[in-house]
Amino acid sequence: MNTQQFVNRHISLNESDTQEMLKKIGVSDISELISQTIPDSIRLEKDLNISEPLSEYEMLAHSKELASKNLIFDNYIGFGYHNVILPSAIQRNILENPSWYTAYTPYQAEIAQGRLEALLNYQTMVVSLTGLPIANASLLDESTAAAEAMHMFFESRSKDQKKGEAIKFFVSDLVLPQTISVLKTKAKGLGIDVIIGNHKNHQFNESYFGVLLQYPGKNGGILDYTENIKSYKEHNLQVVVACDPMFLIKAKSPADMGADCAVGTSQRFGIPMGYGGPHAAFFACKESYKRDIPGRIIGVSQDMYGKRALRMALQTREQHIKREKATSNICTAQVLLAVMASMYAVYHGPKGLNFIADQIHFKTIALKEGLLALGYDLVEEPIFDTVKFRMHPEDKNALMFLMRDSKINLNYFSEGFVSVSLNETSTMAKLQRLFDAFAQFVDKQSFKLKLREEVQIPAEILRKDEILTEDVFNSYHTETELMRYIKRLERKDLSLTDSMISLGSCTMKLNAATEMLPISWAEWGSVHPFVPTEQAGGYQEMIKELEKDLSEITGFAGTSLQPNSGAQGEYAGLMVIREYQKSIGEGHRNIVLIPQSAHGTNPASAVIAGGKVVVVKNLESGEIDSEDLKAKAEMHKENLSAAMITYPSTYGVFDENIKEITKIIHDNGGQVYMDGANMNAQVGFTSPGNIGADVCHLNLHKTFAIPHGGGGPGVGPICVAAHLVPFLPTNANIKVGTKQSIDGISGAPYGSGLILNISYAYIKMLGTSGLMKATEHAILNANYLKEVLGEHFPILYVNKKGRVAHECILDFRQFKAIGIEVVDVAKRLMDYGYHAPTMSFPVAGTMMIEPTESESKEEMDRFAAALISIKKEIDEVANGDADEKNNVLKNAPHTMELVISDNWDKPYSREKAAYPLDWVRSRKFFASVSRVDDAFGDRNLVCTCAPIESYME
Numbered sequence: 001m002n003t004q005q006f007v008n009r010h011i012s013l014n015e016s017d018t019q020e021m022l023k024k025i026g027v028s029d030i031s032e033l034i035s036q037t038i039p040d041s042i043r044l045e046k047d048l049n050i051s052e053p054l055s056e057y058e059m060l061a062h063s064k065e066l067a068s069k070n071l072i073f074d075n076y077i078g079f080g081y082h083n084v085i086l087p088s089a090i091q092r093n094i095l096e097n098p099s100w101y102t103a104y105t106p107y108q109a110e111i112a113q114g115r116l117e118a119l120l121n122y123q124t125m126v127v128s129l130t131g132l133p134i135a136n137a138s139l140l141d142e143s144t145a146a147a148e149a150m151h152m153f154f155e156s157r158s159k160d161q162k163k164g165e166a167i168k169f170f171v172s173d174l175v176l177p178q179t180i181s182v183l184k185t186k187a188k189g190l191g192i193d194v195i196i197g198n199h200k201n202h203q204f205n206e207s208y209f210g211v212l213l214q215y216p217g218k219n220g221g222i223l224d225y226t227e228n229i230k231s232y233k234e235h236n237l238q239v240v241v242a243c244d245p246m247f248l249i250k251a252k253s254p255a256d257m258g259a260d261c262a263v264g265t266s267q268r269f270g271i272p273m274g275y276g277g278p279h280a281a282f283f284a285c286k287e288s289y290k291r292d293i294p295g296r297i298i299g300v301s302q303d304m305y306g307k308r309a310l311r312m313a314l315q316t317r318e319q320h321i322k323r324e325k326a327t328s329n330i331c332t333a334q335v336l337l338a339v340m341a342s343m344y345a346v347y348h349g350p351k352g353l354n355f356i357a358d359q360i361h362f363k364t365i366a367l368k369e370g371l372l373a374l375g376y377d378l379v380e381e382p383i384f385d386t387v388k389f390r391m392h393p394e395d396k397n398a399l400m401f402l403m404r405d406s407k408i409n410l411n412y413f414s415e416g417f418v419s420v421s422l423n424e425t426s427t428m429a430k431l432q433r434l435f436d437a438f439a440q441f442v443d444k445q446s447f448k449l450k451l452r453e454e455v456q457i458p459a460e461i462l463r464k465d466e467i468l469t470e471d472v473f474n475s476y477h478t479e480t481e482l483m484r485y486i487k488r489l490e491r492k493d494l495s496l497t498d499s500m501i502s503l504g505s506c507t508m509k510l511n512a513a514t515e516m517l518p519i520s521w522a523e524w525g526s527v528h529p530f531v532p533t534e535q536a537g538g539y540q541e542m543i544k545e546l547e548k549d550l551s552e553i554t555g556f557a558g559t560s561l562q563p564n565s566g567a568q569g570e571y572a573g574l575m576v577i578r579e580y581q582k583s584i585g586e587g588h589r590n591i592v593l594i595p596q597s598a599h600g601t602n603p604a605s606a607v608i609a610g611g612k613v614v615v616v617k618n619l620e621s622g623e624i625d626s627e628d629l630k631a632k633a634e635m636h637k638e639n640l641s642a643a644m645i646t647y648p649s650t651y652g653v654f655d656e657n658i659k660e661i662t663k664i665i666h667d668n669g670g671q672v673y674m675d676g677a678n679m680n681a682q683v684g685f686t687s688p689g690n691i692g693a694d695v696c697h698l699n700l701h702k703t704f705a706i707p708h709g710g711g712g713p714g715v716g717p718i719c720v721a722a723h724l725v726p727f728l729p730t731n732a733n734i735k736v737g738t739k740q741s742i743d744g745i746s747g748a749p750y751g752s753g754l755i756l757n758i759s760y761a762y763i764k765m766l767g768t769s770g771l772m773k774a775t776e777h778a779i780l781n782a783n784y785l786k787e788v789l790g791e792h793f794p795i796l797y798v799n800k801k802g803r804v805a806h807e808c809i810l811d812f813r814q815f816k817a818i819g820i821e822v823v824d825v826a827k828r829l830m831d832y833g834y835h836a837p838t839m840s841f842p843v844a845g846t847m848m849i850e851p852t853e854s855e856s857k858e859e860m861d862r863f864a865a866a867l868i869s870i871k872k873e874i875d876e877v878a879n880g881d882a883d884e885k886n887n888v889l890k891n892a893p894h895t896m897e898l899v900i901s902d903n904w905d906k907p908y909s910r911e912k913a914a915y916p917l918d919w920v921r922s923r924k925f926f927a928s929v930s931r932v933d934d935a936f937g938d939r940n941l942v943c944t945c946a947p948i949e950s951y952m953e
Contacts, residue, residue: 899914
């Protein structure tokens with residue numbers, strides 16, 4: 001075994017295990033299995049053109065070399081992104097800890113109580129700062145959050161407003177340009193008119209439904225919007241305020257000004273800029289919006305024994321249930337970043353945060369007074385962290401060159417203004433260096449700046465109430481205490497550090513340490529997304545190469561890395577199709593054909609992109625019904641915009657008629673959108689371009705090794721055919737795209753730039769042969785588990801040769817007759833140390849299993865043994881040997897507290913409850929709560945750290 005080859009670290013099977021598995025499957029070698037799985041008609045004719053694989057040592061050296069091409073200046077650009085101090089205790093114990101970054105979204109609440117608590121802390125922090133009663137567990141970025149608020153308001157219009165076609169949304173001209181760009185994109189799909197103007201004197205009428213304000217404004221000026229909002233309310237307008245959480249530590253809350261909703265980014269709470277992300281946005285609103293709020297909400301509930309337990313609340317709002325009727329297509333959050341931001345607040349506490357905000361403010365005032373003394377023409381307005389001054393355009397350009405020679409970035413406005421935004425890393429030494437450069441520019445003698453500890457925020461804007469009064473924000477202010485708190489939470493969560501997480505359609509593969517290491521390096525983390533591109537040489541080189549490789553892998557001509565999730569990729573792809581069709585005089589096309597088996601995000605994304613969903617049937621075999629597709633495509637021929645197809649299908653098989661399907665769509669004037677959720681079964685053997693698709697999104701957090709982070713971050717780039725390349729999204733601040741590009745999808749030009757390093761390293765260390773081997777072993781592992789488990793459970797879908805792609809579906813519906821549901825099996829798996837596979841998708845009462853190429857035969861055998869053992873436990877109920885309602889399945893999971901209790905009253909042994917198989921003893925993972933009562937949590941919605949009793953009637 002060549003231990004220098006990364007592929008041998010990424011794939012866990014040795015040769016003897018591989019041969020044993022092939023024998024079980026009934027094939028002579030992997031090539032035979034692949035030929036029986038992937039139709040010959042769609043196989044690639046030549047290998048991918050990817051560079052030769054690097055060893056891990058070579059990759060780290062290469063990453064260092066690239067990083068050195070990023071020029072790290074003192075950044076005072078602001079505009080929604082600020083340099084930060086990430087506490088080392090949070091970097092080491094969360095960001096660099098696979099127990100935190102390899103966990104999945106907390107759908108299985110009993111084995112996710114740790115990150116659920118951290119997310120509840122995040123929500124509590126947001127509620128405290130914004131003053132609004134409900135917050136979600138994060139969104140993708142501030143710009144996206146603002147667009148989500150606009151959409152929520154649009155859906156929440158009064159009957160009279162809907163009847164009167166109130167479709168105008170007012171945006172203050174003080175809102176960040178990148179947010180305005182993202183709003184415009186969203187508005188086009190929804191039929192909303194975005195009107196930009198002066199918030200003080202704009203004339204409103206019945207055609208408006210909402211308003212967006214920025215607090216402080218993009219120029220740094222502080223405004224009290226109380227009276228403005230009062231007047232907006234007289235016109236029945238809903239108001240959202242985009243706000244800076246560092247400023248909210250000192251300033252009165254959006255709620256105190258009368259806002260209905262508040263959005264923003266928590267990036268300033270210890271999250272590196274990372275050339276645009278990832279960062280956790282926040283979203284808070286009045287309680288009347290609780291059924292419409294986008295994203296996930298963590299709620300307080302109780303388990304079956306009445307013990308406090310956390311869970312994701314009000315899931316019936318979400319796209320995976322409401323599909324095309326959902327008010328948002330968002331199905332991910334930025335969990336890892338939200339956890340880090342919440343821990344930043346926990347670590348510093350209200351006093352520490354006040355100190356940080358004060359220091360930023362005091363230094364800003366010192367700079368302001370110094371610049372006035374030098375004769376700079378300052379804009380006179382109350383400020384928090386930003387100084388703005390006027391300059392003649394020629395002087396502005398000269399200043400820009402001088403500052404760049406000094407390795408300093410300021411924000412230069414086209415209208416002849418310059419602004420300087422200070423941050424937590426702005427030490428007095430850096431500030432003095434900056435001031436000396438300003439003095440040099442006007443040819444005056446510099447002097448030592450003086451720090452006066454005097455808050456100069458107007459009294460009417462200063463916050464009067466206390467923030468973060470909960471115990472959690474006032475307890476862990478030493479590293480020892482924080483480390484232990486983080487560890488206590490970590491122990492409650494099951495992640496890939498414990499066992500295989502075989503979630504179908506989620507691809508929980510290895511997130512290798514070498515792929516992850518560079519994201520902690522300052523050379524990658526400290527780059528502002530709006531620096532001149534020549535300062536981001538390493539990023540630009542890495543991004544161009546990654547775009548090229550992803551285009552090669554998908555068989556397309558171009559790629560945009562801007563979308564921050566798979567759902568955002570879907571939406572971006574559909575908006576690109578819409579803009580292309582408009583350019584050729586076919587902007588009327590709006591029908592989107594979607595198979596009934598599709599992911600819930602597909603129909604939700606189609607509607608948000610302005611489409612009308614028409615559902616296509618699936619055959620009993622799982623394939624798309626090509627006759628039904630053809631009939632509906634022909635019926636809607638004049639208005640057909642696109643079809644959205646997942647490939648391999650959500651049933652886990654390669655439809656053999658896929659080229660026929662794509663031809664039907666094209667023959668009827670439509671475009672083909674391929675959902676790339678299952679791309680792990682394609683790489684190197686076929687491609688979206690090869691099957692006839694026009695656009696696809698990829699989930700870099702699935703196929704290309706970015707970790708799930710406990711529910712985010714994700715990256716969902718879109719790859720497109722040549723005719724769609726000119727329409728890929730642009731950015732308001734950095735030139736990307738073309739004149740034909742759609743407006744922004746995310747706030748930053750390349751989305752979450754920092755974590756693109758992970759997928760880049762994954763591809764570069766595997767190379768063509770390694771990527772193909774990963775695909776082969778993903779298919780091998782799935783077919784092996786299908787053979788082993790197929791002897792005990794019905795397998796729902798296979799192709800004509802009896803094969804599945806990279807996942808298989810087990811049917812548990814027959815057990816319903818004896819009262820056993822698929823959820824009982826999921827909860828019982830926890831007692832064996834496993835996270836359940838995907839439940840009840842795409843078919844209710846089933847489990848979809850995807851083992852990924854990173855899992856060993858030994859681990860898969862243990863997982864299979866667990867399910868086979870559970871089948872025997874089900875048989876005990878069927879045979880009458882176990883009670884129908886009081887059995888190991890219905891009572892699962894069994895906590896340590898329950899198992900060691902003096903009051904054991906179960907009709908089976910403690911050993912059976914906790915250690916059903918011998919190997920469980922050495923690998924035991926105890927759920928920290930018993931089965932959570934979902935209904936109780938929705939009836940009594942609590943989404944902050946306050947004690948539950950205070951909400952009970």
